[in-house]
Amino acid sequence: MNRIFTLMMVVIGVISTQAQSIERQVIGSAGTTVNNGSVTMDFTIGDLAVTVITDGSTKISQGFHQGSLLLAIKINPVAFIQGAALNPNNGEESLMRDDLRVADHIPTTSPYADALTVQNSVLTTTGANAIVDWIFVELRDAVTNTTIVASQSALLQRDGDIVGVDGVSDLEFDLTAGDYYVALKHRNHLGIMTDATVALSDIVTTLDFTDGSVNIYGTNAQTTFGMPSGVSAMWAGDANGDGKVNLIGSSNDSNTIRDVILNDPINLAIQFYGFNVTGYNDADTNLTGGTQIIGINNDASLVRDNILNHPFNTFIQFYGFNITEQLPAEVNRKRIQSDIALLEKVKALEAKSNK
């Protein structure tokens, strides 16, 4: 109590000192720390001049203290991943399948870089809000759309809602309100991005990528093949995650699926093409919980069917066709940078001629 009282006296002392000085009462535009012997004073952005006094073990706050300038952005993206939407459960044609969840194959740690985790209890939810798989959400810079400003792993529900790791909440990003591109990625589906920036704020923004209400970057970035009427989905079949779906040629997805089957420890000696590798595997393109190359609805036939049903290939039916992920490429970023450099040169020339 004595120490607090002493500190209170210091605070009062500081206040009375400052009360005589008008300039010290302004709201600070920058932060700093003043250390005066055993007492430290903190000034942060937006604070009145007197904020925190501490002797190392006790802290007293004085005046308006602004903890953070950031308001979380909230979004509710809605998307379908084709692999989980094909061959829906009877009577649930408008929902994706949750075979991975039912078979207990969804890892509690995200397969994406941030390695977020989900509680097992979240994966017990059934019905429309049951979890289909992990998905990855990016917010990109409004000027340079290859620059990822923020990203996070999220959970995809059977009805397409993309939610936080609690399985129900809107996604939150610690960013100031503003315009961003929103991109979605999945480990064996082709990623997609909004064609334009979206104004995001702490009031939740719903972005439905399935119903045409959001224009999507690129050409045929999504597919309607095998989907319910009026629903677009992210292309399935990128078993090796290289941003392409292809059946023949080097690094094709069909070979990846075959290799997973032939290299499975249980199948290594027998090399049985009909072997079913169960578990969470990127080669399981239709998310059944098993990777197969022969038999009905096998994972390689989905790759083939997608290639033959791409709008650019339905007429020719070329097996060597590649479906390419429609996300802005590095080349675009370089082009923007060179455009900026050119613009600066023009501005410099204009400034010269105006002299």
Ligand SMILES: [Ca+2]
């Ligand atoms: Ca839902």
Ligand SMILES: [Ca+2]
């Ligand atoms: Ca691929």
Ligand SMILES: [Ca+2]
């Ligand atoms: Ca499968």
